[in-house]
Amino acid sequence: SAVISQKPSRDICQRGTSLTIQCQVDSQVTMMFWYRQQPGQSLTLIATANQGSEATYESGFVIDKFPISRPNLTFSTLTVSNMSPEDSSIYLCSVDRGGNEQFFGPGTRLTVL
Amino acid sequence: AQSVTQLGSHVSVSEGALVLLRCNYSSSVPPYLFWYVQYPNQGLQLLLKYTSAATLVKGINGFEAEFKKSETSFHLTKPSAHMSDAAEYFCAVSDWGGQGAQKLVFGQGTRLTINP
Numbered sequence: 001s002a003v004i005s006q007k008p009s010r011d012i013c014q015r016g017t018s019l020t021i022q023c024q025v026d027s028q029v030t031m032m033f034w035y036r037q038q039p040g041q042s043l044t045l046i047a048t049a050n051q052g053s054e055a056t057y058e059s060g061f062v063i064d065k066f067p068i069s070r071p072n073l074t075f076s077t078l079t080v081s082n083m084s085p086e087d088s089s090i091y092l093c094s095v096d097r098g099g100n101e102q103f104f105g106p107g108t109r110l111t112v113l
Numbered sequence: 114a115q116s117v118t119q120l121g122s123h124v125s126v127s128e129g130a131l132v133l134l135r136c137n138y139s140s141s142v143p144p145y146l147f148w149y150v151q152y153p154n155q156g157l158q159l160l161l162k163y164t165s166a167a168t169l170v171k172g173i174n175g176f177e178a179e180f181k182k183s184e185t186s187f188h189l190t191k192p193s194a195h196m197s198d199a200a201e202y203f204c205a206v207s208d209w210g211g212q213g214a215q216k217l218v219f220g221q222g223t224r225l226t227i228n229p
Contacts, residue, residue, distance in 0.1 A: 096214065100164050104156045
């Protein structure tokens, strides 16, 4: 398994501002993933982040809105830019430790007013 | 692209009764399949996974799932429900994503309620 922490655990933000979410893993991993879970909905993959290369975004998500950094093998950040109320969601990071399974962080609950 | 369908957004059972949560996938080749559980205000926890070994997979907390290729199904069961099983359950299938990574495609989720 993997121990994954996220900061902040929750935040309330004003529209038009940006929030950076941090994801820290207790050991080195190649792939990290960022998911969004809108209220009452399932999880949708935002992007895949590999250390040393630019993140790959899924359809419907763009780098200008959700820039991602991956400076090393244990850390990643996701920024939600120019926020609107529609961005209110839980944002989760996950890692692939091999064994064909992903481990998830506790999530960041974002509310945009 | 892979997709997953969970039949029933809400399932309610009595404590001690059988739990059956349904999941169907769309794939022309046997995929990797997963069940995750999400307790209120928590992240996702892996219950069990199918990776082309035994078709009957046993997971944590007494849950198990059976992979049926002919029915493209991966239903989750537990013989006797406990109050602590109340949660949201997600079925997921692996798919190839960016940078050669295996991403997860999730179903819509099923909220399980246990009645005393």
